Amino acid sequence: MSNNIIFLKNRTTPLDKYEVESKDNQYSDVQFLPLIAHTHHPMEALLLLKNNDYLSSLRYLIVTSQRTVECLRESIIPTLTNEQKEKLFGLSVYTVGPATGDFLRRVGFHNVKGDDMGNGDKLSDFIIEDIGDDYNGEILSLVGAIRRDIIKNKLKQVGLSVKEVVTYETSVLNDNLDRFQNTLIDIADKEECDSKSCCWVVIFSPQGAKDIIKFLKQNPSIKNKLDLKISCIGPTTNNYLLDNGINPEVVSPEPTPDSLLGAIDGFQKSMTTAVQH
Known part of the structure; x- marks a missing residue:
């Protein structure tokens, strides 16, 4: 099970169900990266x-x-x-x-x-x-x-x-890409002691994420180095990613934590099965 997940969104207060259900699904490192104020x-x-x-x-x-x-x-x-x-x-x-x-x-x-x-x-x-x-x-x-x-x-x-x-x-905040890169650096430092872990990045909207998406397209080696996988919420965001050269591993069928985490879990199980065969 991957233990890193980055939500490119503001954390909802006082309770964010994406955080609650991620931890229930054994993600030990759940981070929110606000892109807009x-x-x-x-x-x-x-x-x-x-x-x-x-x-x-x-x-x-x-x-x-x-x-x-x-x-x-x-x-x-x-x-x-x-x-x-x-x-x-x-x-x-x-x-x-x-x-x-x-x-x-x-x-x-x-x-x-x-x-x-x-x-x-x-x-x-x-x-x-x-x-x-x-x-x-x-x-x-x-x-x-x-x-x-x-x-x-x-x-x-x-x-x-x-x-x-x-x-x-x-x-849109003006330092989104810098903070995203710093987050990846922090994860890379931790990943040195756990090569089996991967990191999911969840994109909710193109708003505020355009520089990050451009960076991911221009640096495909980042995905391999960190075993970075992309998930997105909704067909509009998925279409934007595809139009900009990013093919997400998972598109959540519904805009809910259950749907997103279920889709990610299904993807990871299918990858495990493929490796075993």
């Missing part, structure tokens, strides 16, 4: 959610990013009154992905829906069906500064009006 912008959402008239008309919330949940937990919810919190937590909240859904539930929302839809297009269809003819309240979508408008546009086509409010923005 997140800045909260809670003011516009606060003005709405602290307005009792608006809050009383609000029935549906759309939250598709863990960064938005962090903004809610750290910068918005603590400033609300108990009555406002109770109203907010009782809303129907639509989201994508089990990790974001679990995060919302831990924060206090108890009517979270759609976290098994997998993408914004499917979530849009689910929202339309779930609301049905019962549309008589506001729909608020809390988003990042950079986003695709799939959900908003699809709901608009069927007459559902969505108010979008930005809660965070992202910026």
